[in-house]
Amino acid sequence: MQLPAPRGPLTDRLFAELVRPPHAFDPPPADPYGGPCSPSGGPSGDPCDPCDGSSGSEEDAQLALFVCYELHYQGFDGVDDRWEWNPSVLALRERLETWFEGWLARRVPRPPAPQPREVPRALAALVAADDGPSLSAYLRGRGDAAQFREFVVHRSIYQLKEADPHTWGIPRLLGRPKAALVEIQSDEYGGGRPERMHAELFRATMRGLGLDDSYGAYLGSVPGVTLAISNVMSLFGLHRHHRAALLGHLAAFEMTSSLPNRRYSQGLRRLGGDAGARRYYDEHVQADAVHEQIAVHDMCGAFAAQHPAMTGDILYGAACALTLDRLFAEHLLGRWREGRTSLWRADAEVTTR
Numbered sequence: 001m002q003l004p005a006p007r008g009p010l011t012d013r014l015f016a017e018l019v020r021p022p023h024a025f026d027p028p029p030a031d032p033y034g035g036p037c038s039p040s041g042g043p044s045g046d047p048c049d050p051c052d053g054s055s056g057s058e059e060d061a062q063l064a065l066f067v068c069y070e071l072h073y074q075g076f077d078g079v080d081d082r083w084e085w086n087p088s089v090l091a092l093r094e095r096l097e098t099w100f101e102g103w104l105a106r107r108v109p110r111p112p113a114p115q116p117r118e119v120p121r122a123l124a125a126l127v128a129a130d131d132g133p134s135l136s137a138y139l140r141g142r143g144d145a146a147q148f149r150e151f152v153v154h155r156s157i158y159q160l161k162e163a164d165p166h167t168w169g170i171p172r173l174l175g176r177p178k179a180a181l182v183e184i185q186s187d188e189y190g191g192g193r194p195e196r197m198h199a200e201l202f203r204a205t206m207r208g209l210g211l212d213d214s215y216g217a218y219l220g221s222v223p224g225v226t227l228a229i230s231n232v233m234s235l236f237g238l239h240r241h242h243r244a245a246l247l248g249h250l251a252a253f254e255m256t257s258s259l260p261n262r263r264y265s266q267g268l269r270r271l272g273g274d275a276g277a278r279r280y281y282d283e284h285v286q287a288d289a290v291h292e293q294i295a296v297h298d299m300c301g302a303f304a305a306q307h308p309a310m311t312g313d314i315l316y317g318a319a320c321a322l323t324l325d326r327l328f329a330e331h332l333l334g335r336w337r338e339g340r341t342s343l344w345r346a347d348a349e350v351t352t353r
């Protein structure tokens with residue numbers, strides 16, 4: 001994967017350091033505009049709404065954080081792997097994470113902490129109360145081929161490394177919740193058959209749509225709201241103190257997957273997608289109906305019984321997943337309503353293999 005184009009002073013500085021051999025540098029302030037961002041704008045008047053692809057500081061910060069995290073996954077061409085644990089990068093990442101945790105806190109109200117045995121019911125109530133717009137209903141019935149391709153470009157940022165961020169949780173668990181997470185992840189990784197890995201199924205979807213299926217090919221094409229979806233998983237996965245939120249996040253993912261994936265498959269069929277291109281979505285209709293039960297009861301329920309003080313964190317992680325999905329859907333549908341691209345860099349939209 002190539003480093004993308006910088007989006008502001010933070011990524012400008014970070015990328016300039018990363019292409020050199022690992023060394024110490026003074027990490028820049030994580031908010032280059034000198035104060036907290038808000039939907040109404042930062043101190044400089046810079047618009048900070050993550051749904052506005054033209055905004056400055058949040059785009060810059062989300063991309064900087066994404067690149068810091070990506071050093072723990074596949075890394076970048078021309079960036080030394082030893083940067084992964086470089087103290088200057090970690091110091092910058094910590095500043096970015098503090099900013100991002102505040103960003104989340106302003107957007108995601110903390111649900112009340114349920115009793116441990118009530119966690120499955122509380123998760124179900126949280127999902128049932130979610131009233132965000134339905135991207136899957138739109139793409140099933142009305143979206144055109146260009147919009148479906150854009151949707152897949154956005155999703156490729158996570159789905160080409162599907163399941164990896166939640167895998168960080170495995171060594172942080174013991175007993176029943178650990179076995180449950182491993183059971184889910186084993187399916188995500190194809191149960192020993194590489195061609196059945198969900199990331200590989202998604203590559204087939206991308207090829208079917210004439211898109212570049214190589215890892216991270218569209219990193220420079222997606223806006224901050226798409227990057228935030230991946231960043232929240234890495235934030236929760238890479239910090240032990242967020243492990244309960246990581247489990248709640250995965251549970252919300254699995255609980256809100258089966259029906260939308262059926263609709264995505266129907267939409268793709270309407271647009272002429274063949275069985276190979278649709279297989280990723282078809283696979284998730286069945287698989288995630290099962291994963292939902294494992295995640296809610298065997299993983300979150302059992303973890304709550306082990307850690308009664310952390311039930312609020314489980315719910316908060318689920319709420320973060322739901323909120324980011326809503327912001328993502330609002331961004332895409334809002335841009336399409338205006339007849340505009342939902343991508344950060346529209347010229348990349350038509351890049352094909």
Ligand SMILES: [Fe+2]
Pocket residue numbers: 162188198284
């Ligand atoms: Fe999956």
Ligand SMILES: [Fe+2]
Pocket residue numbers: 188254287288291
């Ligand atoms: Fe799943």
